[in-house]
Amino acid sequence: MxxxxxxxxxxxxxxxxxxxxxxxxxxxxxxxxxxxxxxxxxxxxxxxxxxxxxxxxxxxxxxxxxxxxxxxxxxxxxxxxxxxxxxxxxxxxxxxxxxxxxxxxxxxSSNQNKWFTESAKSKDNPYSDYYIWRDPVDGHAPNNWGGFFGGSVWEYVESRQQYYMHSFAVEQPDLNWENxxxxxxxxxxxxxxxxxxxxxxxxxxxxxxxxxxxxxxxxxxxxxxxxxxxxxxxxxxxxxxxxxxxxxxxxxxxxxxxxxxxxxxxxxxxxxxxxxxxxxxxxxxxxxxxxxxxxxxxxxxxxxxxxxxxxxxxxxxxxxxxxxxxxxxxxxxxxxxxxxxxxxxxxxxxxxxxxxxxxxxxxxxxxxxxxxxxxxxxxxxxxxxxxKQLSDYQDLESLNAYHHFVDDEQRVTADTMLTYLAKMSRDNARTPxxxxxxxxxxxxxxxxxxxxxxxxxxxxxxxxxxxxxxxxxxxxxxIKLRHTVPVITTGDYQLLDADDDAVYAYLRTDGPTKLLVIANFTDQTQTRHYDALADGAKRLIGNYEDDAADTLRPYEAKMYLMEK
CATH class of the missing domain: 3.20.20.80 (Glycosidases)
Structure with missing residues (x-):
């Protein structure tokens, strides 16, 4: 290496x-x-x-x-x-x-991109191979590939008598990088x-x-x-x-x-x-x-x-x-x-x-x-x-998933799927x-x-x-620490206590300089001691005003710098 x-x-x-x-x-x-x-x-x-x-x-x-x-x-x-x-x-x-x-x-691209509208016209125009086209197989789609948003990745176009590939929505034809x-x-x-x-x-x-x-x-x-x-x-x-x-x-x-x-x-x-x-x-x-x-x-x-x-x-x-x-x-x-x-x-x-x-x-x-x-x-x-309700959502992935799992497949109930959307929908990130x-x-x-x-x-x-x-x-x-403390950029990484299911702690090391990061992922007080925390360690940042040593309060996090 x-x-x-x-x-x-x-x-x-x-x-x-x-x-x-x-x-x-x-x-x-x-x-x-x-x-x-x-x-x-x-x-x-x-x-x-x-x-x-x-x-x-x-x-x-x-x-x-x-x-x-x-x-x-x-x-x-x-x-x-x-x-x-x-x-x-x-x-x-x-x-x-x-x-x-x-x-x-x-x-x-979009299927409204000039590259595609031209490509879809015929097999012999300058843009004909800008996208991935395939002939039907026994009158059907070229293969059984399914897209990220559900359904087949293939869509038939009469003018070419061929299918084009779209890994995502039907309106998003895949570009042909072989060209x-x-x-x-x-x-x-x-x-x-x-x-x-x-x-x-x-x-x-x-x-x-x-x-x-x-x-x-x-x-x-x-x-x-x-x-x-x-x-x-x-x-x-x-x-x-x-x-x-x-x-x-x-x-x-x-x-x-x-x-x-x-x-x-x-x-x-x-x-x-x-x-x-x-x-x-x-x-x-x-x-x-x-x-x-x-x-x-x-x-x-x-x-x-x-x-x-x-x-x-x-x-x-x-x-x-x-x-x-x-x-x-x-x-x-x-x-x-x-x-x-x-x-x-x-x-x-x-x-x-x-x-x-x-x-x-x-x-x-x-x-x-x-x-x-x-x-x-x-x-x-x-x-x-x-x-709380389906009409609140606009995300295409979320709406497609709801209709697929509830209406088409009936794998989950409407209430269960709404619970899943409330937790995982992309619209959660997109509110103003x-x-x-x-x-x-x-x-x-x-x-x-x-x-x-x-x-x-x-x-x-x-x-x-x-x-x-x-x-x-x-x-x-x-962000200021990222800009000013070199070990955050340069140091290697060592996980501490891999099986601890409540606290995430790791050590960053660059020569004599060490950075210890400790994070309590629970709403319960935890007690942890880390041998890596040397005398003279400086707490760079923490989400409680004071430092309670080996005690970690609910969701407490702190970062220590140790320099010789």
Whole structure:
């Protein structure tokens, strides 16, 4: 193994703040967040201490999958504003020392993209091979692959008398990366944004772009009619080749931050895709720790209402910390636009424990090696919405799952599925940002596209930024430590007491310097002693005002620095 120094890249000490534009700040009263709204809140992000803003897709889109179906890669979604609005946002961010990372989707496009509308016309036009087309087999779909959103991945088009592949919604046809002209068109488009001055890319489901050489049937699970396409196409045979080509064509010569979303990736996959010397991506998002609270019944996937087991969480995070150290780079996250709010999921969102458990989870994550990502509202301890009825939801995945498991398969009752949605739906992350106590939480003067969580009167940015003991203030401290304490970036990782099902403790070490992180995941007082806690240890941060030595109060977390 090649072991390299990991402290010489700016993005290794950076903290990324994720903005879901639709839900961040509306400037014109139409109920939808927009680019001028984001620009108006840049000082808030700067106050937090973040270095990079990751924008979820802002391109022109029909909105079938909330912008992850792009109809024009070179234009801005009119709901969010204009190209001039984007340029203003970019310039204002740069003036504040904030970088902008664009979210790009190049596994698939919208079926309204010119590339696809042309491709669908015939087999002999310039765009004919920009997508994955296959002939019928015995009058039916080419194989039994099933998509991420349910149903077959194949859709028939009469004009070509062929099927096209869509791993996600039928309106999201997969691009054909085997075609060098398509790849060059993608690189040209990415360079358009680099030339505008963007500082990096988050690449959606990027490890799905290289499809298998064979389109043979897969093995369905648990009596399902379709084989899971994710298991079949992830980390395909030419993925590394394509990413290295992308690096050469787009990233090389620019000091960019790049992160790939990589469902089903293993540590070995990440060592290649995010290797410190492989010339592919800076880091990847893995999902193992986000799947630990899935349903014990495999056919129900993530839909469940049970808590994560701490021992399982330790095992997963430890595998990635030790597996990538010295050879690749971790991305660190609890929340994003696809995950329910972490304080409701792994913490305790009751009034008594919400803030202390939010701070505990933050301490644990921000002490690890990697680049931390903070999702809008996470720094406030925003909670999941816990919607009560199906009509409250807008997320395509949630609605499809309900109809599939309740109406079609009758695997669960309507009440049970609503309980699962309240716990796991992506809409839990997408409720509007809670700015203040005014109507609609200060997000909009109109009717918001998705209802505001009613707890905004007690959880909001105005109150948090005025309170030195708030979750926001705590995140400020953690980010400052990331910037100023080298062992957080450089140190190796050692899990302590792997079988402890109540407390998560780990040690980071770089030469004579050690960092000890301790987190109580329960609402009970625990007593623990750690030999690693040497005399003269300095408590860098903790979510209780005082330090009770070996006593850990409910959801208590603390971080100690030991230097010889």
């Amino acid at each position: 090649i072991f390299v120094t990991v402290t010489n890249q700016w993005w290794q000490k950076a903290v990324v703040y994720q903005v879901y534009p639709r839900s961040f700040q509306d400037s014109n009263g139409d109920g939808i967040g927009d680019l001028p709204g984001i620009t108006s809140r840049l000082d808030y992000i700067k106050q937090l201490g973040a270095d990079v803003i990751w924008l979820n897709p802002i391109y022109r889109s029909p909105g079938v999958d909330n912008g992850y179906d792009i109809s024009d890669y070179y234009d801005i979604n009119p709901e969010f504003g204009t190209m001039a609005d984007f340029e203003t946002l970019l310039a204002n961010a740069h003036q504040r020392g904030l970088k902008i990372m664009m979210d790009i989707v190049v596994n698939h 060098p002209k398509l790849r060059q068109a993608v690189y040209d488009m990415m360079n358009f944004w680099v030339d505008k001055g963007v500082d990096g890319f988050r690449l959606d489901v990027i490890n799905l772009i290289s499809k298998p050489t064979s389109f043979a049937d897969g093995q369905p699970n648990n009596g399902e009619p379709f084989a899971d396409v994710g298991d079949i196409i992830a980390n395909g045979p030419r993925l590394s080749e394509y990413l290295q080509e992308m690096h050469q064509q787009v990233f090389a010569g620019h000091d960019l931050i790049t992160v790939g979303e990589t469902p089903s990736a293993t540590v070995a996959d990440a060592k290649q895709s995010a290797g410190l010397t492989t010339n592919e991506l800076n880091m990847v998002f893995e999902f193992e720790h986000m799947g630990l609270d899935g349903n014990p019944a495999p056919e129900l996937g993530k839909w469940n209402d049970q808590p994560v087991k701490l021992v399982d969480l330790k095992q997963s995070l430890t595998k990635w910390q030790t597996g990538l150290h010295g050879s690749a780079w971790n991305s660190l996250y609890w929340n994003n636009h696809d995950q329910p709010r972490i304080v409701s999921r792994f913490g305790n969102d009751t009034a008594k424990y919400r803030e202390v458990s939010a701070k505990m989870l933050a301490t644990l994550l921000h002490g690890l090696q990697g680049t931390p990502y903070v999702y809008e509202g996470e720094e406030l301890g925003m909670t999941s919405a816990h919607f 940002m809670q700015w203040n106590t005014s109507a609609q939480a200060g997000f909009t003067t109109g009717q918001p596209w998705l209802q505001v969580n009613p707890n905004y009167t007690t959880i909001n940015a105005a109150q948090a930024t005025a309170d030195n003991a708030s979750t926001f203030a705590y995140y400020q401290q953690l």
